[in-house]
Amino acid sequence: MQKRQTVSQHKANPILRFLYGTFIGRGILKILTLPIISRAVGHILDSPLSVCLIPGMVKRNNIDLSEYEDKKYESFNDFFTRKIKRSNREFDREPKSFVSPCDAKLSVYNIDEKSVFKIKDSYYTVDDLLDGDISAPEYEGGLCMIFRLCVDDYHRYFYVDDCYEDGYRFIKGELHTVQPIAFEHYNVYKRNAREYTVLLTENFGTIIQVEVGALLVGKISNIHSGGKQLRGYEKGKFEFGGSTIVLLVKKDTVIIDEEIVNNSNSNIETVVKAGERIGRVKEKV
Numbered sequence: 001m002q003k004r005q006t007v008s009q010h011k012a013n014p015i016l017r018f019l020y021g022t023f024i025g026r027g028i029l030k031i032l033t034l035p036i037i038s039r040a041v042g043h044i045l046d047s048p049l050s051v052c053l054i055p056g057m058v059k060r061n062n063i064d065l066s067e068y069e070d071k072k073y074e075s076f077n078d079f080f081t082r083k084i085k086r087s088n089r090e091f092d093r094e095p096k097s098f099v100s101p102c103d104a105k106l107s108v109y110n111i112d113e114k115s116v117f118k119i120k121d122s123y124y125t126v127d128d129l130l131d132g133d134i135s136a137p138e139y140e141g142g143l144c145m146i147f148r149l150c151v152d153d154y155h156r157y158f159y160v161d162d163c164y165e166d167g168y169r170f171i172k173g174e175l176h177t178v179q180p181i182a183f184e185h186y187n188v189y190k191r192n193a194r195e196y197t198v199l200l201t202e203n204f205g206t207i208i209q210v211e212v213g214a215l216l217v218g219k220i221s222n223i224h225s226g227g228k229q230l231r232g233y234e235k236g237k238f239e240f241g242g243s244t245i246v247l248l249v250k251k252d253t254v255i256i257d258e259e260i261v262n263n264s265n266s267n268i269e270t271v272v273k274a275g276e277r278i279g280r281v282k283e284k285v
Contacts, residue, residue, distance in 0.1 A: 005271040006263055007105050042077075042219060045240050050076035061152035081221075081237045084154050091158070091232035091275035095203050098254050098279035101235070102157035102245055104147035105269035106278065108256050111142045111248070129210060129246065130196055131171045139208075141251030145278075148244050148269065155238040157211070157245055158274055159229045161201040168197040168224060173213075195220050197235075203281050205253045210246040211236065232275060255282050 019025040019032075031037065044050055053076045058065065067088050073079040092099050100106065111126065126139050149155060173193040193213040201207050211220045220243075222236035229235075256279040260270045272278055 004259060007269040007271060008267075038219075042239070045076045045080075047075055051079070054079045057151070063152055077239050080151075080240045081155055083156065089154070089274050092277045093231070094277075096281040097277040098204060098256070098281065099160050099231070100147065100272040100274055100276050100278050101160050101209065101247065102147055102149060102274050103154040104149050104245065104272060106260060106272045107146045107148075107264045107269050108260055109144045109146070109264065111139050111144055126248065129194070129248075130208070131169075133169060133196075134198075134208065138206075139248050139250055143247075143249050143254060143256065145247040145249070145256075146244065147246070147272070149238065151240075154274065155243065156274075157235050157237070159199070159231055159233050159235050160207070160209075160247070161199075161203050161231050163199040163201040163207075163229050163231075165224070165226050165229050166198040166200050168195060168222065170195045170220075193220070195222060197222070197224075199229075205250050208248040209235070210248070211238070212244040212246065213238075252282050252284075254279050 019029045045053075051073055054073060057063070057076075057079070067084055069083045069085055071082075073082070114125075126134075126144075171194050194210055196208055196210040199207045199209060211222065213220055219239035220236065221239060223234065224236075257277075260272075260278055263270045
């Protein structure tokens with residue numbers, strides 16, 4: 001197998017360092033993360049006038065538009081949630097292959113006996129992530145997979161296996177950036193708005209998928225058709241704003257590829273694409 005591309009932890013830009021690293025900046029951040037501000041920015045990015053922002057986004061992030069469906073975009077958010085050509089995201093259909101739900105930078109962590117996992121020197125419990133709705137001990141010994149999406153990533157995400165969608169919940173919270181600098185001052189995943197879905201999968205047991213919003217807009221738009229879903233079916237999309245997906249799997253269900261595990265242990269993210277195999281089912285002895 002070809003060696004995957006990786007991303008080392010990078011320094012945040014000066015604006016983020018000011019917002020998260022100074023007293024005045026954190027005061028400004030409180031204003032920026034008010035719901036009314038997020039809604040206002042969302043309305044702007046949904047308006048036809050916002051199409052003028054598209055060329056700059058494409059140039060700054062070296063986005064190859066030939067990979068995506070050809071269409072005339074009606075707003076910036078219409079462009080941000082653009083659909084990729086189906087041939088460019090083929091899903092691994094082998095039932096025992098565990099695949100990525102999205103294009104992202106992936107890190108994988110074990111959930112220890114106290115159901116606490118560490119991300120960028122901050123600690124998060126399963127209880128925090130799910131707002132205490134689901135018994136954390138159920139995931140003791142399992143895995144927490146963090147899929148960090150950047151603005152140049154494909155912002156639609158998919159079901160990782162044939163499954164039954166067994167309910168969902170939206171948890172309100174303040175929206176903060178998911179870039180690494182935020183972890184120095186905030187428990188980001190606890191403070192961010194997020195939505196989780198319980199998936200009763202055919203090959204990997206019960207999986208919880210959590211979509212996490214981000215600074216300013218970071219809107220989570222799930223389809224929620226409910227009931228039976230198939231691997232590779234679209235589950236939802238993120239509108240503008242960096243965003244994150246978290247997958248929680250139970251003990252002895254999935255083995256993640258060694259390369260990804262080794263990268264995560266070295267604080268290096270692995271670049272993955274939607275539908276790409278990242279692991280396999282753990283066979284019962």
